[in-house]
Amino acid sequence: MSTHTARPSIESARRDAAHFIDGAFTQGATGKSWENHCPLDNSVIGHVPEAGKAEVDAAVTAARAALDGPWGELTVAQRTDMLAAVANEITNRFDDFLAAECLDTGKPYGTASHIDIPRGAANFKMFAETVKNISTETFILDTPDGANALNYGLRRPKGVIAVISPWNLPLLLMTWKVGPALACGNTVVVKPSEETPLTATLLGEVMNKVGVPKGVYNVVHGFGPNSAGEFLTQHPLVNGITFTGETRTGEAIMKQAAVGLRQVSFELGGKNPALVFADCDLDKAVEGTLRSAFANCGQVCLGTERIYVERPIFEAFVARLKAGVEGLRLGRPEEPSTTMGPLVSMEHREKVLSYYKAAVDEGATVVTGGGVPDMPGDLAQGAWVEPTIWTGLGDDARVVNEEIFGPCCHIRPFDTEEEAIRLANSTRYGLAAAVWTENLARAHRVAGKLDVGICWVNSWFLRDLRTAFGGSKQSGIGREGGVHSLEFYTELSNVCIKL
Numbered sequence: 001m002s003t004h005t006a007r008p009s010i011e012s013a014r015r016d017a018a019h020f021i022d023g024a025f026t027q028g029a030t031g032k033s034w035e036n037h038c039p040l041d042n043s044v045i046g047h048v049p050e051a052g053k054a055e056v057d058a059a060v061t062a063a064r065a066a067l068d069g070p071w072g073e074l075t076v077a078q079r080t081d082m083l084a085a086v087a088n089e090i091t092n093r094f095d096d097f098l099a100a101e102c103l104d105t106g107k108p109y110g111t112a113s114h115i116d117i118p119r120g121a122a123n124f125k126m127f128a129e130t131v132k133n134i135s136t137e138t139f140i141l142d143t144p145d146g147a148n149a150l151n152y153g154l155r156r157p158k159g160v161i162a163v164i165s166p167w168n169l170p171l172l173l174m175t176w177k178v179g180p181a182l183a184c185g186n187t188v189v190v191k192p193s194e195e196t197p198l199t200a201t202l203l204g205e206v207m208n209k210v211g212v213p214k215g216v217y218n219v220v221h222g223f224g225p226n227s228a229g230e231f232l233t234q235h236p237l238v239n240g241i242t243f244t245g246e247t248r249t250g251e252a253i254m255k256q257a258a259v260g261l262r263q264v265s266f267e268l269g270g271k272n273p274a275l276v277f278a279d280c281d282l283d284k285a286v287e288g289t290l291r292s293a294f295a296n297c298g299q300v301c302l303g304t305e306r307i308y309v310e311r312p313i314f315e316a317f318v319a320r321l322k323a324g325v326e327g328l329r330l331g332r333p334e335e336p337s338t339t340m341g342p343l344v345s346m347e348h349r350e351k352v353l354s355y356y357k358a359a360v361d362e363g364a365t366v367v368t369g370g371g372v373p374d375m376p377g378d379l380a381q382g383a384w385v386e387p388t389i390w391t392g393l394g395d396d397a398r399v400v401n402e403e404i405f406g407p408c409c410h411i412r413p414f415d416t417e418e419e420a421i422r423l424a425n426s427t428r429y430g431l432a433a434a435v436w437t438e439n440l441a442r443a444h445r446v447a448g449k450l451d452v453g454i455c456w457v458n459s460w461f462l463r464d465l466r467t468a469f470g471g472s473k474q475s476g477i478g479r480e481g482g483v484h485s486l487e488f489y490t491e492l493s494n495v496c497i498k499l
Ligand code: NAD
Pocket: 164, 165, 166, 167, 168, 173, 191, 192, 193, 194, 222, 223, 224, 225, 228, 229, 230, 233, 244, 245, 246, 247, 249, 250, 252, 253, 256, 266, 267, 268, 269, 270, 300, 301, 302, 403, 405, 431, 471, 475, 476
């Protein structure tokens, strides 16, 4: 948790973005750019240059040169010390990162100062520690005919890693990939989301300040198809692609990665359930679900959009969650009372509002919300929606099956544990679940039957960065976190020495 109490104005972060290639900031040569809008009031933050093939090629070439040059020559201790310095410098510039992140996303300072920015620093620190302590297997081959040998595993960097990241937790999710990639000795080219270019750009200043060799960390801005994202993932010198974003984008990137057989690591969408049993601690279940469904304006991949509540406590749970939602305070990031910001963009608001309409069209009971709030002054132009709860929909309804990525959830009663498990698993996604029960045996039983990558019991978003993170089914490919990240960010060679 941050101890920062000063609250800088987000206005200090308004600026144009730039690519960061080979240690230098550049606007590139395409002459193409777009306006970056603040979702609080739809005002223009600045312009963002769009990279073409030449800029992407320059970034990848710089990354390859750094790998073959100064970065590749560092010892593990020198490299990890540098990454610890990166973490410290993010903390030194906490207010700059905070203002930039909140200007780009509109999220409250309370959220970004407790989660986004500290995790941005922690991602470098934790993976620097992890790689200092890894071991690999050894085998002594000892045969009767004397063919004796010592075998040991050697972890080497994979190469140039393309990092494609989303807008919901921009610094956190980008550094979750850059941290382990660099700790393992790779170099990176990052393509941040077009919605949130600022903190990835700012990280370039940090890299230069602490003396990370040029070319190790590069940023190119742009969109996906026929733009920087596609050019980067198709570049022949890219050795691996790590991506966080929508499942259908993952499908497109997988096709792009097939050229040259580049390995992918995917953290994708979710339609996460919460199972609330009658034997839960109701206060904790309501408080936890209020966070899991509405934190970050519902724009968290791990967030809960389907809530299943055991029938005896259904009415009480709905009433109490409704009261919690109606206590959320929408407002500007700097206001200490603000607990919810806007959605990330007007475009995303259109998508979320289309689901608000679909829910009503399909016969939902709107327990609370369902529309656009009255916001004062300039905020009336922003991407605000009301936090919303529905009940009464059938299991085939669109809002029960499709990822909305907004501050909304559907609550449905269940009667048996088997039914709850069946409902929870009845989706093409398998990212996360939250189970609320005070019955230890039930907690283990249910956790073992949920087809998800992460199962929380009596909690949500409680993260130990050493643990495996990722999704099953269409929620991802591979696991990152702690030593699991090494599976993707290193190549494991076996060395066999005849004795
Ligand atoms: P998105 O898939 O629209 O975009 C993510 C990134 O991919 C952006 O940088 C975008 O420019 C880029 N991109 C798009 N098409 C591309 C292409 N063809 N080639 C290369 N790059 C391309 O996702 P988003 O809207 O930014 O983020 C929200 C989604 O991310 C949700 O589905 C959410 O569940 C998911 N998400 C998952 C996790 C997780 O850990 N599983 C975490 C956060 C968000």
